[in-house]
Amino acid sequence: MVSLGRKLRTAREQQGLSLADIATRTRIRLSYLEAIEQDRLDQIPGGFFSRSFVRQYAQALGLTSADIDGDLEAVTVPPVETVPVEKVLRDYRPTKPTLLVEEDGSEFFHEAAFVKESNSGRIWMALAVTLIFGSAGYLTWQQRPDLRAFVLGKTIGAPPVANAPVTPAVALAPVAPAPTEPVDSNPSTPFAEVRQEASPDSVPPAPQASNLKPKTATPLASPPPLRTENLKPTAPATSSPQRPASSGQTSPIEVAVSATEKSWVRLLSDGEKIFGGVMEAGETRRIAGSMSAVVFTGNAGGIVIQYNGRPLGAPGTRGQIRTVVFTAQKFEIRSSQPPPASPSSPGVAGAAVREP
Amino acid sequence: MNYRSLFSLFSSDLAIDLGTANTLVFARGKGIVVNEPSIVAINKTTGEVEAVGMQAKEMLGRTPGNIVAIRPMKDGVIADFKVTERMLNYFIQKAHGRKVLVHPRIVIGVPSEITQVEKRAVIDSAYRAKASEVHLVEQAMVAAIGAGLPITEPSGNMVVDIGGGTTDVAVISLSGIVYSRSVRVAGNEMDDAIMQYLKRKYNLLIGERTAEQIKITVGSAYPLDRPLTMEIKGRNLIEGVPRTITIDDKEIRESLSECIATIMNAIRVALERTPPELSADISDRGIVLTGGGALIKNLDKRIREETGLPVSIAEDPLASVVLGTGKMLTDFKLLRRIAIE
Numbered sequence: 001m002v003s004l005g006r007k008l009r010t011a012r013e014q015q016g017l018s019l020a021d022i023a024t025r026t027r028i029r030l031s032y033l034e035a036i037e038q039d040r041l042d043q044i045p046g047g048f049f050s051r052s053f054v055r056q057y058a059q060a061l062g063l064t065s066a067d068i069d070g071d072l073e074a075v076t077v078p079p080v081e082t083v084p085v086e087k088v089l090r091d092y093r094p095t096k097p098t099l100l101v102e103e104d105g106s107e108f109f110h111e112a113a114f115v116k117e118s119n120s121g122r123i124w125m126a127l128a129v130t131l132i133f134g135s136a137g138y139l140t141w142q143q144r145p146d147l148r149a150f151v152l153g154k155t156i157g158a159p160p161v162a163n164a165p166v167t168p169a170v171a172l173a174p175v176a177p178a179p180t181e182p183v184d185s186n187p188s189t190p191f192a193e194v195r196q197e198a199s200p201d202s203v204p205p206a207p208q209a210s211n212l213k214p215k216t217a218t219p220l221a222s223p224p225p226l227r228t229e230n231l232k233p234t235a236p237a238t239s240s241p242q243r244p245a246s247s248g249q250t251s252p253i254e255v256a257v258s259a260t261e262k263s264w265v266r267l268l269s270d271g272e273k274i275f276g277g278v279m280e281a282g283e284t285r286r287i288a289g290s291m292s293a294v295v296f297t298g299n300a301g302g303i304v305i306q307y308n309g310r311p312l313g314a315p316g317t318r319g320q321i322r323t324v325v326f327t328a329q330k331f332e333i334r335s336s337q338p339p340p341a342s343p344s345s346p347g348v349a350g351a352a353v354r355e356p
Numbered sequence: 357m358n359y360r361s362l363f364s365l366f367s368s369d370l371a372i373d374l375g376t377a378n379t380l381v382f383a384r385g386k387g388i389v390v391n392e393p394s395i396v397a398i399n400k401t402t403g404e405v406e407a408v409g410m411q412a413k414e415m416l417g418r419t420p421g422n423i424v425a426i427r428p429m430k431d432g433v434i435a436d437f438k439v440t441e442r443m444l445n446y447f448i449q450k451a452h453g454r455k456v457l458v459h460p461r462i463v464i465g466v467p468s469e470i471t472q473v474e475k476r477a478v479i480d481s482a483y484r485a486k487a488s489e490v491h492l493v494e495q496a497m498v499a500a501i502g503a504g505l506p507i508t509e510p511s512g513n514m515v516v517d518i519g520g521g522t523t524d525v526a527v528i529s530l531s532g533i534v535y536s537r538s539v540r541v542a543g544n545e546m547d548d549a550i551m552q553y554l555k556r557k558y559n560l561l562i563g564e565r566t567a568e569q570i571k572i573t574v575g576s577a578y579p580l581d582r583p584l585t586m587e588i589k590g591r592n593l594i595e596g597v598p599r600t601i602t603i604d605d606k607e608i609r610e611s612l613s614e615c616i617a618t619i620m621n622a623i624r625v626a627l628e629r630t631p632p633e634l635s636a637d638i639s640d641r642g643i644v645l646t647g648g649g650a651l652i653k654n655l656d657k658r659i660r661e662e663t664g665l666p667v668s669i670a671e672d673p674l675a676s677v678v679l680g681t682g683k684m685l686t687d688f689k690l691l692r693r694i695a696i697e
Contacts, residue, residue, distance in 0.1 A: 026660070026666055027642065027660050027664055027665055027666040027667070028642070028666045029640060029666075032640075045506070045511065045637075045640065045641055046504075046505065046506040046509070046641070047504060047506070048503060048504040048505050048506070048644070048668070048670075049641050049642075049668065051671070052644075052668035052669075053666070053668070055668075056666065056668065122368075
């Protein structure tokens with residue numbers, strides 16, 4: 001196959017023209033024309049210019065672009081430019097026949113002339129955004145019990161009402177007329193404010209929990225007061241310690257847990273979590289339940305339990321993991337059954353025990 | 357992050373050559389998806405858009421009284437803000453093939469010498485057409501990129517982009533504009549010149565479409581090897597009836613001479629203002645013509661004769677600007693360097 005440079009040179013010599021003639025016609029520098037004839041296109045600046053100069057040379061000789069286009073594609077050195085720019089250049093391929101259809105502009109460019117680019121980056125972005133919004137929504141759902149209660153309250157309905165009459169907070173809220181004090185799912189009522197003022201730590205979780213668990217339960221009956229704890233804001237879930245015992249209602253199960261050394265403890269009353277965490281030595285917590293109370297501990301030797309006023313002593317030895325289940329009639333010690341609600345607690349327990 | 361940029365995830369980015377004569381839209385990953393005349397037909401009584409682009413061009417000069425076909429762009433800038441916005445909206449939707457969740461990032465090429473007000477108008481129209489981000493780039497610059505010039509090198513490149521409304525002349529080096537100038541003489545002005553000429557010489561009235569057709573078929577800037585003739589139809593001013601006459605390329609060249617001279621002058625001034633080192637590069641590489649005006653016959657020859665420099669025509673002059681703008685979509689680094697503040 002004859003090279004492009006040779007082809008042009010032959011055509012020029014056939015017409016009896018010198019390179020200088022071509023240079024005058026095209027105004028392209030003589031050295032560039034020589035480079036074209038010798039097929040040294042790399043001597044000409046830039047990819048675009050080498051192509052253009054070859055074309056102009058061919059035109060000056062009266063050759064049509066069809067004569068040289070094939071060769072031109074083959075010889076042209078790929079222009080040195082940034083990659084993305086190149087990519088688009090590759091993607092766009094104008095085809096000569098469609099270019100000529102000037103009259104009917106709609107057929108001017110065919111989409112087929114373009115190579116489709118992968119769209120996966122966009123899809124990943126969309127997925128990521130969906131994920132972020134999904135988790136944001138989930139967290140909001142988790143952390144806004146009032147919202148949740150609002151939505152679930154609509155769907156589940158009545159349960160909160162069952163709890164209402166026995167809510168001990170009544171005793172502390174003199175402004176609130178007793179019968180109309182429901183543990184309602186609307187925390188923005190003045191009652192709720194009053195109640196929160198009176199016992200800041202005990203009530204807010206109640207409506208949420210009772211809504212979620214349809215089984216009716218007396219939520220927080222009143223054990224004897226324990227003044228030392230009232231002052232501690234760090235005990236958010238303590239079972240209504242500041243409530244006076246004279247509220248008139250006694251629960252069938254009353255359990256007091258006192259720590260003799262640092263111990264991890266989790267207290268459940270009627271299946272509802274009252275406390276979970278590390279108790280310091282000397283600390284005492286009380287729970288009460290109408291049907292059952294459960295004490296999980298990661299350091300059975302570090303706590304002392306009182307059951308309905310009766311001292312039971314430590315449920316096990318130091319470092320032992322124990323579960324003590326109290327009912328109205330009896331209690332039962334089970335060894336190391338992890339609390340169902342939080343699978344991570346045994347680990348925490350171990351850590352707490354090893355610490356001292 | 358506003359909601360628009362969120363939606364932009366679901367829309368492909370667009371590069372738009374908002375031209376006086378034609379608007380081209382390049383969608384990332386798809387190529388040129390819209391190439392239509394910048395014309396909108398509006399029903400005056402209802403205020404509704406009757407047609408946009410190709411269909412509207414068919415209507416140009418043929419509409420009944422209550423419909424007007426408008427070219428919302430004049431001299432490369434927005435003349436009718438509201439109509440431009442609707443036109444952009446139509447093209448953006450057409451590029452996506454759907455109407456919902458379309459909030460693309462848009463890069464638009466504008467003439468180099470536009471005022472702040474005109475710039476603002478382009479940006480606002482794009483935002484009102486539901487763009488999430490708008491970047492403006494100079495047409496001459498993107499035309500050079502679209503033509504495939506090595507603009508990132510430290511050497512001079514001279515581009516002459518002859519569009520519908522403006523002719524942009526620029527000297528570019530190291531992805532920056534060293535000198536640029538734009539004159540508001542280009543395709544449309546040539547059409548006008550042809551209309552005026554035929555009216556004066558033959559008392560023949562022709563429309564814009566016909567004038568454009570004449571320019572494309574027989575328009576030239578330098579004597580041709582083979583003379584061309586064309587039969588044109590119009591209304592005779594004196595007799596008031598349709599007439600057909602035959603014109604040749606020489607007459608049209610005469611009618612275009614003033615426009616061509618203006619462009620030549622702009623090129624000459626640009627060459628004069630170019631720093632000497634870059635002048636040397638330009639004398640080696642020559643001038644590159646892009647835009648629809650580059651297709652005028654023998655314009656390259658005329659420039660070559662008058663300047664004594666080699667003149668190249670971009671391989672796809674009509675699409676140079678939009679292709680260059682399209683490249684900006686994939687090369688945001690370069691876009692940041694060349695975008696107008």
